[in-house]
Amino acid sequence: MTMLKDPSQKYRAFPVINLPDRTWPSKTITQAPIWLSSDLRDGNQSLIEPMDAAKKMRFFKTLVQVGVKEIEVGFPSASQTDFDFVRELIEGGHIPDDVTIQVLTQARDDLISRTFESLKGAKQAIVHYYNATAPSFRRIVFNQDKAGVVQIAVKAARTISRLAAQAPETNWRFEYSPEVFSSTETDFAVEVCNSVIEVFQPTPAQKLILNLPATIEAATPNVYADQIEYFGRHIDRRDSVIISLHTHNDRGTGVAASELGLMAGADRVEGCLFGNGERTGNVDLVTLALNLYTQGVDPELDFSDIDAVRKVVEECNQLPVHPRHPYVGDLVHTAFSGSHQDAIRKGFAQQKDGEIWEVPYLPIDPADIGRDYEAVIRVNSQSGKGGIAFLLEQEYGISLPRRMQIEFSQVVQKETDRLGLEMTAEQIYSLLEREYLQAHVPYTLKGHRLQEENGTSAVDVEVLSAGETQHWRGIGKGPLEALVAGLPAAVEIMDYSEHAIGAGAHAKAAAYIEIRLDGQRPLHGVGIDENITTASFRALFSALNRALREADAKAA
Numbered sequence: 001m002t003m004l005k006d007p008s009q010k011y012r013a014f015p016v017i018n019l020p021d022r023t024w025p026s027k028t029i030t031q032a033p034i035w036l037s038s039d040l041r042d043g044n045q046s047l048i049e050p051m052d053a054a055k056k057m058r059f060f061k062t063l064v065q066v067g068v069k070e071i072e073v074g075f076p077s078a079s080q081t082d083f084d085f086v087r088e089l090i091e092g093g094h095i096p097d098d099v100t101i102q103v104l105t106q107a108r109d110d111l112i113s114r115t116f117e118s119l120k121g122a123k124q125a126i127v128h129y130y131n132a133t134a135p136s137f138r139r140i141v142f143n144q145d146k147a148g149v150v151q152i153a154v155k156a157a158r159t160i161s162r163l164a165a166q167a168p169e170t171n172w173r174f175e176y177s178p179e180v181f182s183s184t185e186t187d188f189a190v191e192v193c194n195s196v197i198e199v200f201q202p203t204p205a206q207k208l209i210l211n212l213p214a215t216i217e218a219a220t221p222n223v224y225a226d227q228i229e230y231f232g233r234h235i236d237r238r239d240s241v242i243i244s245l246h247t248h249n250d251r252g253t254g255v256a257a258s259e260l261g262l263m264a265g266a267d268r269v270e271g272c273l274f275g276n277g278e279r280t281g282n283v284d285l286v287t288l289a290l291n292l293y294t295q296g297v298d299p300e301l302d303f304s305d306i307d308a309v310r311k312v313v314e315e316c317n318q319l320p321v322h323p324r325h326p327y328v329g330d331l332v333h334t335a336f337s338g339s340h341q342d343a344i345r346k347g348f349a350q351q352k353d354g355e356i357w358e359v360p361y362l363p364i365d366p367a368d369i370g371r372d373y374e375a376v377i378r379v380n381s382q383s384g385k386g387g388i389a390f391l392l393e394q395e396y397g398i399s400l401p402r403r404m405q406i407e408f409s410q411v412v413q414k415e416t417d418r419l420g421l422e423m424t425a426e427q428i429y430s431l432l433e434r435e436y437l438q439a440h441v442p443y444t445l446k447g448h449r450l451q452e453e454n455g456t457s458a459v460d461v462e463v464l465s466a467g468e469t470q471h472w473r474g475i476g477k478g479p480l481e482a483l484v485a486g487l488p489a490a491v492e493i494m495d496y497s498e499h500a501i502g503a504g505a506h507a508k509a510a511a512y513i514e515i516r517l518d519g520q521r522p523l524h525g526v527g528i529d530e531n532i533t534t535a536s537f538r539a540l541f542s543a544l545n546r547a548l549r550e551a552d553a554k555a556a
């Protein structure tokens with residue numbers, strides 16, 4: 001087996017639609033479409049292990065909670081499980097008044113009758129039926145010409161109208177899908193749908209849903225948009241029909257096709273959460289909804305706890321959501337690389353509540369969909385100082401001064417290179433402890449006494465070194481200068497800063513000091529203590545010990 005050198009021997013390009021005055025390219029989507037979830041039908045029919053009743057009920061309740069108002073709950077004539085589930089929904093009173101269930105059937109009288117049986121007693125329901133209309137299906141599946149295929153659709157419409165009239169207690173709505181619409185001659189799709197309209201006689205108050213599936217995605221999404229705009233211009237009684245989209249993802253452009261289809265005038269979208277469904281799946285309703293949201297349009301679906309929704313969907317479908325899946329994947333709000341982390345950290349610092357969202361690299365505020373910021377920045381060997389500083393700030397309230405960020409990021413990078421793994425905030429803090437806060441050798445500060453008089457400070461420190469206690473004394477204009485004067489090495493202070501960690505009685509002080517020892521490269525030290533003077537002394541000892549150790553290592 002091999003790929004063909006000339007694939008045109010086997011595959012042909014999709015013909016373009018003749019619509020030179022198309023208007024959709026300059027349209028924008030300004031309101032949410034009517035959403036229909038086909039997870040319980042389209043998704044379920046394509047699972048290795050179809051959902052059982054308990055899973056279907058759990059999924060149904062999640063859809064209701066999210067705010068989906070039209071839910072295709074199954075294909076009741078196909079299996080007893082689906083039939084019984086529809087009955088359970090109706091008899092158990094599980095369908096809220098503002099939610100309409102929809103069921104699917106082939107355009108066959110026996111299956112339609114069984115479908116109506118399943119819906120007995122429903123307050124409202126959409127009966128959705130379909131037959132394929134594309135040339136290859138006409139020839140291969142039905143062995144019918146165009147007129148024969150129109151007849152299949154019309155005959156079923158008549159049966160549906162008749163059975164609905166016999167059960168007036170239900171508020172019936174009808175949906176027809178010319179299956180494989182996108183591969184059907186658009187004029188013929190219009191012709192079939194107009195014939196169906198003739199039977200149902202829809203009005204602006206009682207609209208017919210015409211669902212136009214890209215059953216198998218076969219062209220670029222602009223072609224689908226042309227087909228939708230063309231259909232909308234030519235269909236009879238446009239004000240009495242709802243044009244519905246149903247895109248699959250065979251070419252990976254299901255979302256794009258639905259978005260362009262909406263720009264081309266469609267009113268409704270069918271799809272599944274996170275894109276489950278036949279083969280490569282149906283269009284992903286979550287992505288579509290959140291794409292709207294990030295354009296400032298209310299999607300009328302609530303994904304403010306997107307991970308909870310994902311959990312239900314994954315458990316019911318027994319399929320994982322990909323880590324790179326838009327909006328919800330584990331890694332999509334995560335930045336590993338240094339320049340991204342730097343920009344995100346600056347963006348968070350500058351972003352103000354109530355203002356337009358502008359944090360670089362994040363198209364959505366993760367908090368809006370129940371994600372927290374901690375997951376946003378993760379550190380591996382590609383990370384820079386920004387991400388490390390962000391994690392220490394967020395998790396431990398530690399704000400490293402800029403030059404120390406650079407120095408510490410080199411320490412972290414050595415460690416991530418050594419480990420070949422990501423480092424968590426906890427591991428980074430441990431490294432900070434090991435490298436700075438526990439830099440007690442060769443000199444461990446055991447205690448100090450400070451006297452201050454007339455702007456002069458005198459410091460006595462007790463130091464443990466190689467098992468022996470030493471006493472140093474220094475005098476200076478402030479405590480730090482006094483301590484530096486008492487050190488047994490020539491130390492130049494390059495920079496000093498401090499800040500509080502936490503607030504109130506449990507607040508601590510963090511002190512950062514940068515020193516240069518005898519003409520060596522500057523190095524930092526860190527000290528944390530309840531007492532700010534003690535914190536600064538600890539920071540100086542931390543820097544001194546690190547500098548002495550580096551000098552020894554160089555000399556060795």
Ligand SMILES: CC(=O)SCCNC(=O)CCNC(=O)[C@H](O)C(C)(C)COP(=O)(O)OP(=O)(O)OC[C@H]1O[C@@H](n2cnc3c(N)ncnc32)[C@H](O)[C@@H]1OP(=O)(O)O
Nearest residue numbers: 045075077078079106107108130131132141142152179215
């Ligand atoms: C694109 C989609 O996702 S469509 C929805 C797909 N989902 C399903 O099919 C649900 C599961 N299906 C089933 O369980 C079964 O197919 C059933 C119970 C619905 C029907 O089963 P069967 O009666 O055994 O028929 P089968 O599915 O094999 O269909 C083949 C026959 O139906 C005809 N047919 C297929 N689709 C349709 C249709 N939409 N309308 C009318 N007739 C159709 C075929 O031409 C074929 O007819 P033939 O036997 O005269 O050649």
Ligand SMILES: CC(C)C(=O)C(=O)O
Nearest residue numbers: 130177179180213215
């Ligand atoms: C039944 C129809 C709507 C369908 O699922 C499809 O064509 O993809």
Ligand SMILES: [Mg+2]
Nearest residue numbers: 042213215246
């Ligand atoms: Mg489908």
